[in-house]
Amino acid sequence: MPHINVALIGSGNIGTDLLIKALRSTCIKPVWMVGVDPESDGLKRAQSLGLKTTAAGLEGLLPHLVTDHIQIAFDATSAYVHAEHAPILRAHGVVAIDLTPAAIGPFCVPPVNLAEHVGKGEMNVNMVTCGGQATIPIVAAVSRVQPVDYAEIVATVASRSAGPGTRKNIDEFTRTTAHGIERVGGAKKGKAIIILNPAEPPLIMRDTIHCLTETTPDQAKITASILAMMKEVQKYVPGYRLKHGPVFDGNRVSVSFEVEGLGDYLPVYAGNLDIMTAAALRTAEMIAQEMLTGKFNPIRSA
Amino acid sequence: MDLRGKKVILHDNSLRDGMHPKRHQITLQQMIDVAKGLDAAGVPLIEITHGDGLGGASVNYGFPLHSDEEYLRGVIPHLKKAKVSALLLPGMGTVEHLHMARDCGVSTIRIATHCTEADVAEQHIREARKLGMDTVTFLMMAHMNDPAGLASQAKLMESYGAQCIYCTDSAGYLLPDDVTARVRLMRETLHPDTQIGFHGHHNLAMGVANSLAAIEAGAVRIDGSAAGLGAGAGNTPLEVLAAVLERMGVHTGIDVFKLIDVAEDLIVPMLDQQVRVDRDSLTLGYAGVYSSFLLFAQRAGKKYQVSPVDILIEMGRLKAVGGQEDLIEEVAQTLATAKAKKSAVA
Numbered sequence: 001m002p003h004i005n006v007a008l009i010g011s012g013n014i015g016t017d018l019l020i021k022a023l024r025s026t027c028i029k030p031v032w033m034v035g036v037d038p039e040s041d042g043l044k045r046a047q048s049l050g051l052k053t054t055a056a057g058l059e060g061l062l063p064h065l066v067t068d069h070i071q072i073a074f075d076a077t078s079a080y081v082h083a084e085h086a087p088i089l090r091a092h093g094v095v096a097i098d099l100t101p102a103a104i105g106p107f108c109v110p111p112v113n114l115a116e117h118v119g120k121g122e123m124n125v126n127m128v129t130c131g132g133q134a135t136i137p138i139v140a141a142v143s144r145v146q147p148v149d150y151a152e153i154v155a156t157v158a159s160r161s162a163g164p165g166t167r168k169n170i171d172e173f174t175r176t177t178a179h180g181i182e183r184v185g186g187a188k189k190g191k192a193i194i195i196l197n198p199a200e201p202p203l204i205m206r207d208t209i210h211c212l213t214e215t216t217p218d219q220a221k222i223t224a225s226i227l228a229m230m231k232e233v234q235k236y237v238p239g240y241r242l243k244h245g246p247v248f249d250g251n252r253v254s255v256s257f258e259v260e261g262l263g264d265y266l267p268v269y270a271g272n273l274d275i276m277t278a279a280a281l282r283t284a285e286m287i288a289q290e291m292l293t294g295k296f297n298p299i300r301s302a
Numbered sequence: 303m304d305l306r307g308k309k310v311i312l313h314d315n316s317l318r319d320g321m322h323p324k325r326h327q328i329t330l331q332q333m334i335d336v337a338k339g340l341d342a343a344g345v346p347l348i349e350i351t352h353g354d355g356l357g358g359a360s361v362n363y364g365f366p367l368h369s370d371e372e373y374l375r376g377v378i379p380h381l382k383k384a385k386v387s388a389l390l391l392p393g394m395g396t397v398e399h400l401h402m403a404r405d406c407g408v409s410t411i412r413i414a415t416h417c418t419e420a421d422v423a424e425q426h427i428r429e430a431r432k433l434g435m436d437t438v439t440f441l442m443m444a445h446m447n448d449p450a451g452l453a454s455q456a457k458l459m460e461s462y463g464a465q466c467i468y469c470t471d472s473a474g475y476l477l478p479d480d481v482t483a484r485v486r487l488m489r490e491t492l493h494p495d496t497q498i499g500f501h502g503h504h505n506l507a508m509g510v511a512n513s514l515a516a517i518e519a520g521a522v523r524i525d526g527s528a529a530g531l532g533a534g535a536g537n538t539p540l541e542v543l544a545a546v547l548e549r550m551g552v553h554t555g556i557d558v559f560k561l562i563d564v565a566e567d568l569i570v571p572m573l574d575q576q577v578r579v580d581r582d583s584l585t586l587g588y589a590g591v592y593s594s595f596l597l598f599a600q601r602a603g604k605k606y607q608v609s610p611v612d613i614l615i616e617m618g619r620l621k622a623v624g625g626q627e628d629l630i631e632e633v634a635q636t637l638a639t640a641k642a643k644k645s646a647v648a
Contacts, residue, residue: 156629164421167419174393193362195623198419206628256632
């Protein structure tokens, strides 16, 4: 079957979970895994799964881009590192799917706006954050019924599922998620809160979405819209489940979801990995299809 | 216990932790009056922020009467000697908030994480140091980590630049020996120049006793609130602690009677309900639950016709950490459903 070769940059939790999912794809093929620590579990696992690996960072991958026909790269490093990678990948004609909160390219939350990205020929697409992927669809489900003045999300994740990149730059999470709530979710103002809980056994990712609607919420329509959106998300993250609500109180709409992962890399509690990696994979597959059908041919300038 | 000759810095939290029982609705005038009273009583440090810290204004925790910036700009110019601190919880407050607070005249920043998550504060601690602020950190819910674990988290915070690290008993769960063990090991582990602080809640009426244990073990900054105004059964009542310390020969620089007047004449008339050890707040301390869950559990209990005690105990069983207020309503509903099923069977 024709496919597009891809590289995964970043061998932490997200990169490794993504690798395992990408191996199941029919239109993309993971060829390289890039890390900075030769001892990292992610690199070792990639090697055992037959990928080529380098612990020399992006530098280690560049000489192989052409020979190995790498056309798409997932970047799961950190916001600061991706800011350095982005122009290099672009110059080499490699489309970047950015899983960091760097937010250099336009946001993509597949069930809300994947279709908008089709045919745009974007060289860099940003996946917002795990909390954003888990909540922005619901903000959009409310705002497509009636205007949302303010939307706020609270993402609670197991400590073990938050890697060092997330921890070092937690402000980027709150900032980028808030922007995504506004730009993709359609709320006039967005706010994001993240909580790390170290409980053992680890808790499953939990997300609460609070929306304040401009006028009295249409309860029936909003409930139906939220449930329909949940089904859309479940198409790629089956463990995305309604836990509580929607609760209506004046102009407030509150609803909580639980995100159970497939347990591809970290155990099922780390649904925050799945929702991010599954969304990134879906986005990459859309871009790969465009490449395979000749609608998108990125050009090397370097 | 002999604490004679020791010097401690008492830090008032009534205008920050006290925002919880006031549902973040303290008026600007009340803030100014209390802060001026504390200043005149010689309290060296006063915290002013939303109860959940900078950026806490939210549906989840409550919208305050005024923004952090309005409170800080409104109060700070009135103070003669006292310095003002602001609380910041990474994950909610950001480096931008930190800059805002400093621009308003905040001199001490207090960066708080759960007792096992110190590394999420690295960027904020480093930035605060770069700005030349007095950089203090909190290890919240300190009962959820053992002394060795807490000391190693404190060491991490120290490595990022924290100048004073608090053992923070957010649930009012610790008993004096627990405080001694934690503070003592922190003292042995940290650099001698790094200060140690203790923040207590009075849910088991241990606020004063725990503070004394902390001082004996090496803490030099102690939090309290005038009239105890704080989450749960309140913070360590600062005027009581000041009086006890004076009798024990500990230097605080505080005029005890002036502080008592602030508590009695300014704080007590502000209360919407008594802040004291009662059925629900005692449960917080007994079950090891974050003190600011109290009002949320009471509201959810009323809405779903279940006991706040049951809600709080379940929150403790679920090992909820600070900030998980959004879980309370779900827990209440689950308990209500279980109760309905049980009565249907019966």
